[in-house]
Amino acid sequence: MRIFEKTARFGAIALAVLFIALSLCGVFGAWFVHRMATDAALKGFGAIEIGVGVIDAGVARVDDLAAKSRTEVRQAAETIGTVGAQALANSPVLNALSERLETSLAPRVAQMQQLLAPVRDAMGAVGNAVSVLNSLPMLADRAPRLAALDETVNRLEELTADTTQLRGTLRALVDQKGDVASATVAALGGITQRIDTRLGEVQANVQAVRAEVTALQVRLDRRKSQLLFVFNLLLLISTLIPAWVVYTQVVVIRHHQARMRLPPVRRDMKTQYYTASSLDGFIATRDDSLHWLFPLGDVNDTSYPTFIKDVGAIAMGAHTYEWMLQHIVNATPPQQWPYTQPTWVFTSRALPGVPGADIRFARGHVRPVHSEMAAAANGRNVWIVGGGELAGQFYDAGLLDELFVQVGSVTLGSGKPLLPRAIVTPSLKLLSVRQVGAGFAELHYQVVPRS
Numbered sequence: 388m389r390i391f392e393k394t395a396r397f398g399a400i401a402l403a404v405l406f407i408a409l410s411l412c413g414v415f416g417a418w419f420v421h422r423m424a425t426d427a428a429l430k431g432f433g434a435i436e437i438g439v440g441v442i443d444a445g446v447a448r449v450d451d452l453a454a455k456s457r458t459e460v461r462q463a464a465e466t467i468g469t470v471g472a473q474a475l476a477n478s479p480v481l482n483a484l485s486e487r488l489e490t491s492l493a494p495r496v497a498q499m500q501q502l503l504a505p506v507r508d509a510m511g512a513v514g515n516a517v518s519v520l521n522s523l524p525m526l527a528d529r530a531p532r533l534a535a536l537d538e539t540v541n542r543l544e545e546l547t548a549d550t551t552q553l554r555g556t557l558r559a560l561v562d563q564k565g566d567v568a569s570a571t572v573a574a575l576g577g578i579t580q581r582i583d584t585r586l587g588e589v590q591a592n593v594q595a596v597r598a599e600v601t602a603l604q605v606r607l608d609r610r611k612s613q614l615l616f617v618f619n620l621l622l623l624i625s626t627l628i629p630a631w632v633v634y635t636q637v638v639v640i641r642h643h644q645a646r647m648r649l650p651p652v653r654r655d656m657k658t659q660y661y662t663a664s665s666l667d668g669f670i671a672t673r674d675d676s677l678h679w680l681f682p683l684g685d686v687n688d689t690s691y692p693t694f695i696k697d698v699g700a701i702a703m704g705a706h707t708y709e710w711m712l713q714h715i716v717n718a719t720p721p722q723q724w725p726y727t728q729p730t731w732v733f734t735s736r737a738l739p740g741v742p743g744a745d746i747r748f749a750r751g752h753v754r755p756v757h758s759e760m761a762a763a764a765n766g767r768n769v770w771i772v773g774g775g776e777l778a779g780q781f782y783d784a785g786l787l788d789e790l791f792v793q794v795g796s797v798t799l800g801s802g803k804p805l806l807p808r809a810i811v812t813p814s815l816k817l818l819s820v821r822q823v824g825a826g827f828a829e830l831h832y833q834v835v836p837r838s
């Protein structure tokens with residue numbers, strides 16, 4: 388049985404150690420995964436931020452160029468409207484205008500086209516990064532739409548054709564060295580109008596793209612904070628749970644180690660009333676005197692030295708305890724409390740303890756107190772010191788197993804009764820009788836359980 392218990396406790400400790408090791412691995416794993424996931428998420432968000440930066444700078448520049456071009460085109464339209472009919476007389480003005488269109492409007496359109504190429508690439512990269520992040524929970528977001536940008540690119544291509552047509556028509560007008568028909572001036576006005584409209588569309592498109600990526604950036608910033616918060620929360624939970632498991636397993640290990648260090652538990656623990664009585668059944672005189680007891684013999688000749696070795700917990704009534712305080716602890720000279728075992732004193736009053744002694748005060752029904760005593764005794768016996776009424780309460784509760792009575796060779800006539808209970812059917816079972824000198828007859832009884 389003992390070997391089986393020890394093996395089971397070793398097994399439980401090994402299991403607890405395994406749980407601790409797994410929990411610690413879990414903690415390290417959780418920290419590692421947290422680190423990797425955080426790095427990956429930050430990289431994803433970083434890539435989007437860079438892409439958004441490129442897009443924003445590119446479309447801002449295109450917006451700026453389109454605005455400048457529109458101003459220029461409007462001025463050109465005004466000039467053509469004013470001086471176009473007298474082309475010959477105003478040929479220096481038209482020449483200058485044609486030159487300006489050559490040197491600024493056309494290159495600006497080309498510049499806008501060039502600027503949009505990396506913007507488009509960045510839009511694609513941002514779209515891919517957003518798709519990757521979309522695979523994470525809470526991050527479903529839409530990538531910026533490329534349609535508006537594609538439309539802008541188309542407009543710019545049309546613009547290129549329009550500016551070429553404008554420049555060609557203007558150059559022909561300058562070169563013909565004569566006044567031109569009003570229909571030609573109107574056609575030029577139509578072309579500038581068309582260019583202005585297309586530039587307006589380019590501006591509107593790039594502004595829409597800019598607004599979209601700005602909104603995306605704001606949303607992703609918020610989501611980044613939320614995601615990092617969730618990561619940290621998960622890390623906290625996945626650290627606290629293993630920490631709790633480690634704590635409980637340490638408690639389990641310490642419990643089993645403590646139980647293995649204890650002496651073997653006896654399964655036959657008994658509750659015994661061990662006392663001395665006069666021949667006529669009194670354990671003390673009416674005034675609690677024991678003066679009749681001590682001259683009858685030496686306690687070392689009785690079974691007491693053997694008996695006390697097997698005692699793990701002690702119970703006594705308030706008067707017995709007060710007798711011991713008066714005649715032992717507070718005697719002159721004072722003596723030490725005689726028991727190393729925990730002692731429960733039954734009383735309804737607040738009595739003083741004894742420094743250095745394990746004394747616990749109890750009241751009420753004896754059963755719950757007996758359970759505490761049995762647990763503390765850990766397989767050893769429970770000794771009911773007395774008096775008789777307290778021993779009777781243990782008998783009433785069916786908790787008394789044995790009686791040891793040193794019957795002294797005296798009668799007292801009256802006093803505190805040995806056991807004020809009627810124990811008739813079944814009667815006590817006499818287990819042994821032993822003579823201790825001329826002063827005592829030691830009787831050992833078993834209390835037969837009542838059915």
Ligand SMILES: NC(=O)c1ccc[n+]([C@@H]2O[C@H](COP(=O)([O-])OP(=O)(O)OC[C@H]3O[C@@H](n4cnc5c(N)ncnc54)[C@H](OP(=O)(O)O)[C@@H]3O)[C@@H](O)[C@H]2O)c1
Pocket residue numbers: 661662663664669670671674675676677680703704705706707708710711733734735736749750751752753772773774775776777780803804
């Ligand atoms: N001959 C021997 O070997 C021997 C052995 C033991 C004792 N004695 C002597 O016998 C005398 C004591 O006799 P006794 O019958 O008066 O006994 P006792 O059991 O020592 O004291 C009885 C008192 O214990 C308290 N008590 C008992 N049961 C309780 C419960 N369930 N809950 C709360 N308090 C409870 C009550 O005290 P409160 O008033 O505080 O509530 C009660 O008045 C003492 O002089 C003692 O020295 C002799």
